[in-house]
Amino acid sequence: MKKKSVVIGDIAKQLNVSKTTISFIINGKAKEKRISDELEDKVMRVVDELGYVPSPLAKSLRTGKTNIIGLIVEDISNPFFALIARKIEERANNNGYKLFYCSSENDTKKTSELIRLFRQRQLDGYIITPAAGTEKDINILLNENLPVVLFDRYLPDIEANYVIVDNFGSTYNAINHFVEQGCKSIAFISLDSEQTQMKERLIGYKKAISDNNLKHIIKKIAFRGNTTNYTEEIRSFLKTETHVDAVFFATNYLAISGLEAIVSLQKKIPDDIGVIAFDDHDLFRLFAPSITAIAQPIEQISAHLLDIILNSINDSANIQIARKMVLPANLIIRRSSLKKERIIKPE
Amino acid sequence: MKKKSVVIGDIAKQLNVSKTTISFIINGKAKEKRISDELEDKVMRVVDELGYVPSPLAKSLRTGKTNIIGLIVEDISNPFFALIARKIEERANNNGYKLFYCSSENDTKKTSELIRLFRQRQLDGYIITPAAGTEKDINILLNENLPVVLFDRYLPDIEANYVIVDNFGSTYNAINHFVEQGCKSIAFISLDSEQTQMKERLIGYKKAISDNNLKHIIKKIAFRGNTTNYTEEIRSFLKTETHVDAVFFATNYLAISGLEAIVSLQKKIPDDIGVIAFDDHDLFRLFAPSITAIAQPIEQISAHLLDIILNSINDSANIQIARKMVLPANLIIRRSSLKKERIIKPE
DNA sequence: CTGAAAGCGCTTACAG
DNA sequence: CTGAAAGCGCTTACAG
Numbered sequence: 001m002k003k004k005s006v007v008i009g010d011i012a013k014q015l016n017v018s019k020t021t022i023s024f025i026i027n028g029k030a031k032e033k034r035i036s037d038e039l040e041d042k043v044m045r046v047v048d049e050l051g052y053v054p055s056p057l058a059k060s061l062r063t064g065k066t067n068i069i070g071l072i073v074e075d076i077s078n079p080f081f082a083l084i085a086r087k088i089e090e091r092a093n094n095n096g097y098k099l100f101y102c103s104s105e106n107d108t109k110k111t112s113e114l115i116r117l118f119r120q121r122q123l124d125g126y127i128i129t130p131a132a133g134t135e136k137d138i139n140i141l142l143n144e145n146l147p148v149v150l151f152d153r154y155l156p157d158i159e160a161n162y163v164i165v166d167n168f169g170s171t172y173n174a175i176n177h178f179v180e181q182g183c184k185s186i187a188f189i190s191l192d193s194e195q196t197q198m199k200e201r202l203i204g205y206k207k208a209i210s211d212n213n214l215k216h217i218i219k220k221i222a223f224r225g226n227t228t229n230y231t232e233e234i235r236s237f238l239k240t241e242t243h244v245d246a247v248f249f250a251t252n253y254l255a256i257s258g259l260e261a262i263v264s265l266q267k268k269i270p271d272d273i274g275v276i277a278f279d280d281h282d283l284f285r286l287f288a289p290s291i292t293a294i295a296q297p298i299e300q301i302s303a304h305l306l307d308i309i310l311n312s313i314n315d316s317a318n319i320q321i322a323r324k325m326v327l328p329a330n331l332i333i334r335r336s337s338l339k340k341e342r343i344i345k346p347e
Numbered sequence: 348m349k350k351k352s353v354v355i356g357d358i359a360k361q362l363n364v365s366k367t368t369i370s371f372i373i374n375g376k377a378k379e380k381r382i383s384d385e386l387e388d389k390v391m392r393v394v395d396e397l398g399y400v401p402s403p404l405a406k407s408l409r410t411g412k413t414n415i416i417g418l419i420v421e422d423i424s425n426p427f428f429a430l431i432a433r434k435i436e437e438r439a440n441n442n443g444y445k446l447f448y449c450s451s452e453n454d455t456k457k458t459s460e461l462i463r464l465f466r467q468r469q470l471d472g473y474i475i476t477p478a479a480g481t482e483k484d485i486n487i488l489l490n491e492n493l494p495v496v497l498f499d500r501y502l503p504d505i506e507a508n509y510v511i512v513d514n515f516g517s518t519y520n521a522i523n524h525f526v527e528q529g530c531k532s533i534a535f536i537s538l539d540s541e542q543t544q545m546k547e548r549l550i551g552y553k554k555a556i557s558d559n560n561l562k563h564i565i566k567k568i569a570f571r572g573n574t575t576n577y578t579e580e581i582r583s584f585l586k587t588e589t590h591v592d593a594v595f596f597a598t599n600y601l602a603i604s605g606l607e608a609i610v611s612l613q614k615k616i617p618d619d620i621g622v623i624a625f626d627d628h629d630l631f632r633l634f635a636p637s638i639t640a641i642a643q644p645i646e647q648i649s650a651h652l653l654d655i656i657l658n659s660i661n662d663s664a665n666i667q668i669a670r671k672m673v674l675p676a677n678l679i680i681r682r683s684s685l686k687k688e689r690i691i692k693p694e
Numbered sequence: 695c696t697g698a699a700a701g702c703g704c705t706t707a708c709a710g
Numbered sequence: 711c712t713g714a715a716a717g718c719g720c721t722t723a724c725a726g
Contacts, residue, residue, distance in 0.1 A: 018713040058703035077429040100447040283630040365697040405719035
């Protein structure tokens, strides 16, 4: 039943021309190899007629190229990563590349396996949100001069391309915005994580707090997967720390659990407690009240990631110089952080 | 720089054993081929030592198998599809398969291209949300006896496996729930789509409306991509149809646009207008008021999809009998559809 | 029990 | 201008 597909030999036989010549023509080297126009036309006609498509598998085995870029994200069901994946996919397609994506669940072993798998499949480029402890695997790629770019976070011990946002600055600004709104007890709820983006968000918070002579109120929660519900932890934290009048959530899923906790405690946003989330969400603007968020520039991040990969592929000489990009992230001020109108201004 | 990786010949040379024998041992056929235990041990030791991994590319070229399953979803940034992808990926990994996913944007041409691409790469199975007009491409897969399963919708003209939910019944129930709550003018907002799931949701609506002697109020919106904002259309519809006291949104992204429209019109949910959405969303339960939704059984759908594919792969004899599964979808009643308490009960 | 050899479908250095 | 042949790294029918 399985109809055997047309192979290069079929064309060669039918026309009494060598496979070499067919291959040259298919790959656009007809001019370069000075193949006569008539032969070229004749071959192309038969190729079209028989619907011949070179087997990418055989091609890859021979050339070592696949025209596929691999993307490893922490979790494809996290909207931030899903949007990034979509954008990169779109751009990759427009450039003749396919994108394959997988989720690492932020697990060292899974990430290693995926990297190895992609490498075995000879993918042409690697876009990775690195889990801690994957330095070794990434170094292997680097040593082989393969195009690699990290994003969302980076690994301090590795000289690799990366694209991240200004986690420090954007958090610093967000906390200052709280201060301007008159908040005095600003909590920072985060994961107990050594990842660079989390650390930088924390440093941004601390700096803003010190600059304003306020007190740190930091709650770190142990990471238990990003589909986990962290409501209970946040609820009991907020229940104890009753003086807290504003809270900054360091990730989008913490923010969702946090909102649930706040609702269940019957606290009013923003009057009882102001809220800012890191990462925007399609429903935040519709929430009652709408939720202030730091929005990462998804379009730009995606564009830079793919550009870096494509440049590396096309110019492996330049591959050695690590490109490190830090993009600004935008604080979108909505109702959840606005207390000012209720505060009696001095003067 | 690029360290050439270890190949089967290296092992063979080092041990002075044929590649055939190595291959048998690697593939667990040592017993079957009655290879001596000592030889097996010796080979395995060297394999481990050198870190030899067979090239999947070469293997695939030879065997025609890749151990990769392809998933084509309408849009990976739609949470429903992202969650499905995640679940299938998890299960596939546990069964020794990799999952590659791509978005079709519900576009006939893109879907065709992706199917063809997957086929060229010789993926072992195909899980597809079919766009209209892709019958031909899917038939090609079917004719080649390749494992295929459709989901979310199906193509009426094609005898293929599929996994869908009871779109008719779940919508019927949802509308009846509105009726029980005393709603009289229940609108159905949908896409102008010929897809089976959309048609069945519409039929469920119509049946419930007729059964209760109410009047149809149907708004079909032209599909312009699933990241599009449909707020304006819905807003002007609701502005005209002021008597509408309940609205059913046939997809999750329509619901989000719809909520935005309702908010901007300053209508109160559920007092002025009741709301039910098809597909749940992680923030619906936190909304004020929380949003009633029909939740598809994501875990089950994913499980069945992968099972069908794995069964087809392992038992190509049975592949011909199309398996058609219709799973129940659950109406999760939240505040947005509850009007009863405000209605004076007769008696 | 084990191996030599063909072949999966390409590309490319080499030769003429 | 064009072709014969080697080789990418495997697996497997065949032979002994």
